[in-house]
Amino acid sequence: MKTKLTLIPIFLLITLTLSAQRHILSVPELPGYVTLKCDFHMHTVFSDGNVWPNQRVGEAWRDGLDAIAITDHIEYQPHKQYIPVDHSAAWKIASPIAADYNIILVKGSEITRKMPPGHLNALFITEPDSLVKDDFMKAVEAAVAQGAFIEWNHPGWKSQQPDGIPRMYDVHRELIAKGWLHGIEYYNDVEYYPLVMDMCRDNQLAIMGNSDVHGVISEEFAAPVYSHRPMTLVFAKERTMESLKEAMFARRTAVWYGDNLAAPEELAAPLFQSVITAGIPFRDDGKRIWFELSNTSDIPMKLSGGPEGAPATLTVPAHGMVVVRADRKFLAQPVTYAVDNIITGSNNVLKVEISPAKK
Amino acid sequence: MKTKLTLIPIFLLITLTLSAQRHILSVPELPGYVTLKCDFHMHTVFSDGNVWPNQRVGEAWRDGLDAIAITDHIEYQPHKQYIPVDHSAAWKIASPIAADYNIILVKGSEITRKMPPGHLNALFITEPDSLVKDDFMKAVEAAVAQGAFIEWNHPGWKSQQPDGIPRMYDVHRELIAKGWLHGIEYYNDVEYYPLVMDMCRDNQLAIMGNSDVHGVISEEFAAPVYSHRPMTLVFAKERTMESLKEAMFARRTAVWYGDNLAAPEELAAPLFQSVITAGIPFRDDGKRIWFELSNTSDIPMKLSGGPEGAPATLTVPAHGMVVVRADRKFLAQPVTYAVDNIITGSNNVLKVEISPAKK
Amino acid sequence: MKTKLTLIPIFLLITLTLSAQRHILSVPELPGYVTLKCDFHMHTVFSDGNVWPNQRVGEAWRDGLDAIAITDHIEYQPHKQYIPVDHSAAWKIASPIAADYNIILVKGSEITRKMPPGHLNALFITEPDSLVKDDFMKAVEAAVAQGAFIEWNHPGWKSQQPDGIPRMYDVHRELIAKGWLHGIEYYNDVEYYPLVMDMCRDNQLAIMGNSDVHGVISEEFAAPVYSHRPMTLVFAKERTMESLKEAMFARRTAVWYGDNLAAPEELAAPLFQSVITAGIPFRDDGKRIWFELSNTSDIPMKLSGGPEGAPATLTVPAHGMVVVRADRKFLAQPVTYAVDNIITGSNNVLKVEISPAKK
């Protein structure tokens, strides 16, 4: 029968079509850690998504991700007329395929309430059925009892927060006080919430960014508008479920969306340095020097605010290079720039010092 | 709640993202008819597909299609552990969205048996449940009683026909004798069966071409390998369900796949002429003339076998133009070519005569 | 010898490579006229450009242009150390190739002075050497005596007009008074000058838009930033040099740049109507109607300011379609929109009324 089993289409895609190839992402690294590329928020037909769970694994594999969570809604099941509620179904279906493709499949669910508290993902749970509770705090408690990482989703989503400005309610402060909140989405789908950077800094929470995809990743994040889905970068000791979890609780995360990187202040500088290299001056006319600045990552670096005697702005393209022509004085002192696309706070970007390499 | 209802995601896609725009296809026309762009073979989670039915409507709208049929398997339900069998579910879910987007949604099912007879789509049915029969002929009879157009799917599919060569068995001849078979897939997914051209010609059946998509159209037929899904072109009196059906039973169909068009001998020449225009000679040096050949369709036209004194081969690009430089004698006699990508039989392509326009 | 003659590379490009195919542009039409796609400002190695003249013809052919002018500087010859000054060389070299490809090659030169008067193209001249004059007005007089169309180039170019705002000096008013100025560039290279719309309206001059290319067209106007070079659309009685000239002096021109069209008020509405079609309502639920709006051109149409009961904004994609869902009252009265990308004045865009088609 021309009936393609759930496993088969992905194999076929991988071997037969160009779009099905796994692309290795080149992203900033934190010395001593491995960068795991993750999407912890996505839906399937088992809540209000449009795809079967195997599609999520295939997408993740092709997109170069290391870890994903399928987080169907606990309380919202618009397809239940056709599909009986089964909070573990997506995970059961996706697990064997994830195993075949070396994708870390985090078990998760989305606790789906009005604001406050809004929506929260419980990640690394084992029993999603235990989250079915009328009382919100009981649901979170059940998740936490399973060792869950609790993420507050899209806190500035206009359907729940009409002015688009995320704000903490008592319930969120209570969660934080109990140690029951571990991260907040700074980026969701196609929108971001600047204030989350400060909330995470002030409350020692992890910065998160996810697709919240309901349809098809390659269609919702299609070129030329998008070149990749938004994702959480997790700096883990190893590429394992345990290390992933450890790193998230230790808040070693950053968010890559569009051409931007949002990262805690203390991680931003090493991340930048891991991908940008200045060359030895290849020309010196006695007044000015010429040197190359190259970028080994998929993220262009957009520098502004250059000092007198150096370019005011510089964009170092992804996997590309620019020539910097600057005053000779910069042989002795670094050139300073703001990196406009590395976000470190609601009102801050990374500041860097760049020096040509010594011979 | 950030819960995207089944209707909403498509609206969002259409209004917000570039890839979501409906593209108007430019394909050959048959004088006096409107060309309907159709895909009559696709699957959803309700058999072994990977998407919710609304995705099929959204894909069709973006791809510029006029009519589709969702044809989940009657006898094969690998998801039934999670989704109770409901042969009408996909149609019920897709119908209101199709109505919103002016897509003609043909109700259909795939009768799914070993070869012979193989797989057959029953199109324009009203009661898919009535096709659940142990006896294959009873199933077809039930479909025909509902006015169904019966299409024999992928007759050379290697899983059922290991040498890849389609052949008629007694059961197919019996169907034809009873008037219970109306079309055969010449093209399915990514493969074609040349002999189907002759089978259709000899038995007065319609030539069909469909995606048989199980995954996502934009991923399975992605650039640069593919620029569109395979489709059946139906030359109908009007853009209505009734006219569509009339045209299919009258076998006014052609198949567009890759850069190729497969069409019955009698339709091929007018189809070619509807899109290719020769200009008035714009230069004449006494020995040779220069004139333009332009193509208003999405299908490049690949001419070969040109006579002495004219280009041996010519490709007129889609929405493009070439300059033909030919001997002056072609002012008085046409230039003859084979159109290598307009297929009229298992071993035949269209032959055309081209003359520069008169002033 | 592997020595590709000047004529050969273009032939090779056309026949061998995809990028070398001529693409037919789909642009708005003015009833009763043919739209000529033109670029009247480009350079070669014979002034400060980087390419041999045949490249300009090849580019024009591939880009779907009908007419071009190579307008090397009269007064600026930075390559003269290597190339003796010859103001007719580019035209002599390009002419036979243009004849082979049916490109109308307008003979032209750029009179290149400080502001005022700045730079002016003399088009349709016969003797460029006659423009070599110390006295600017004498140079223009010589051109006008040859029947030239005089175009004032990039009047807001910051190298000559530091605030970027074009302004008329006495010399320009004198030219206009004498009938020696016929058009002004509203668009040049990658910049536009809104006030030129009003200058042209008030002084009865033609609106012009050109590439002013010095390098390679496909590199300077490359995807994804650009999908085509800027160009002047000329609405001519026929596709001939004479008709082209008549239309330009009659100021039947518009400018296509990016996704925008700049046109005189009186041409804008028919241009819009030539490419946008509303369909018959295909759905009516008693309160609202649904109808299609389609666009046959390469230019998306961006509508805003929709009335209550209709979409506030609508983008009808190039060669695409949108569904409009509107109140039933719009069966009796048109839906009004501003077309944000059809510019009719320094501060004006086209206003349109759209009605669904009658059955």
Add this chain to the structure above:
Amino acid sequence: MKTKLTLIPIFLLITLTLSAQRHILSVPELPGYVTLKCDFHMHTVFSDGNVWPNQRVGEAWRDGLDAIAITDHIEYQPHKQYIPVDHSAAWKIASPIAADYNIILVKGSEITRKMPPGHLNALFITEPDSLVKDDFMKAVEAAVAQGAFIEWNHPGWKSQQPDGIPRMYDVHRELIAKGWLHGIEYYNDVEYYPLVMDMCRDNQLAIMGNSDVHGVISEEFAAPVYSHRPMTLVFAKERTMESLKEAMFARRTAVWYGDNLAAPEELAAPLFQSVITAGIPFRDDGKRIWFELSNTSDIPMKLSGGPEGAPATLTVPAHGMVVVRADRKFLAQPVTYAVDNIITGSNNVLKVEISPAKK
């Protein structure tokens, strides 16, 4: 004046347009050496090319090249009616721009004769005028006296060798005997000559591959047909003119064209190993193991002839990864493949052994 000086357009290109960015190429490495990406055969308006010399530097910079030679014909000057013959002009014009962009500009000329001997590039010369000799051997002698590397160009070019098969004539054997021939083009423009692999091996000559571009690189090698120009990879001790020259005379070269790499037998294996990495098995079901194979280069690797119990064919995409599912026995013995796109002789491709990594 809106007159773009020769230096300026390239700066503008680099800073303003996406296509103008320098892309860093990822190609195989030879341990202990740096891979220089080179094109030693290109033309400008100073012979029969279509561009000014600065265009060649801009193209090289954007394409990620390290070294180029402009090699205008000594004996063929079709533009001399307009441009006086100056064999050093291109080098003089391009030199300062190359210095600004850190491109190694090799001075060269093409000695252009009928076959035999055909065309030969003299690279690293200082006085091109000295190559103007009636006697071919005198011309080569003059070049060799300047320390030139002599490359025999396109030996199978059909205009000189109608059957397309390169063959050595007495004159070539004489050159080799004198030590006056150092490399042969295996690849030129869009064609390759398999027998050159054997000629180079048997005569200890360097394998060369160049664009021989006359027009515009980005147009002649445009997507989707081409993703890069053909180039010679030179494995040098340092990125300097001297090291480049040393490496070429030592024949440490390979050719990258399309998705293929042509390399001497002794270099091919380390080149492959420098970019392909096998992972630790991530799954083991007792019968089979699963492991990843990843590719850090821009060149996909196409493996065929896999043994029983392993995939018959495998394509490891550029910057991508495949999962290999193989019999457990391959924990103890390597999987053998032919690498179909690493060419080592007229009839040979590289053979490799792949083993999953140890824990």
